[in-house]
Amino acid sequence: MPQPVGSVLRDRFDELVTASLKSVQVVTHRQFALDDIALETEPLRSHGGHRPVEGEDTPGAEASLRLFSEAVGLSRVG
Numbered sequence: 001m002p003q004p005v006g007s008v009l010r011d012r013f014d015e016l017v018t019a020s021l022k023s024v025q026v027v028t029h030r031q032f033a034l035d036d037i038a039l040e041t042e043p044l045r046s047h048g049g050h051r052p053v054e055g056e057d058t059p060g061a062e063a064s065l066r067l068f069s070e071a072v073g074l075s076r077v078g
Contacts, residue, residue, distance in 0.1 A: 038068050 005013040042064040069075045 034072070034074070038065055041068050
């Protein structure tokens with residue numbers, strides 16, 4: 001008789017692990033896609049580029065990326 005893992009049998013546990021691994025792959029792929037899109041709005045700058053450039057009205061990279069994350073509903077609170 002198959003051994004249970006938690007409250008499911010081992011076969012079902014293995015199925016759940018396989019499905020979860022596929023979900024993790026999808027989430028990881030989507031995270032990288034979002035990162036690529038966000039970086040298109042704010043390409044890499046020279047050292048210190050996260051701060052606004054003196055004499056320019058454009059926000060620094062940190063402010064631009066925060067605005068992007070808020071617009072897509074992924075901003076960090078706290």
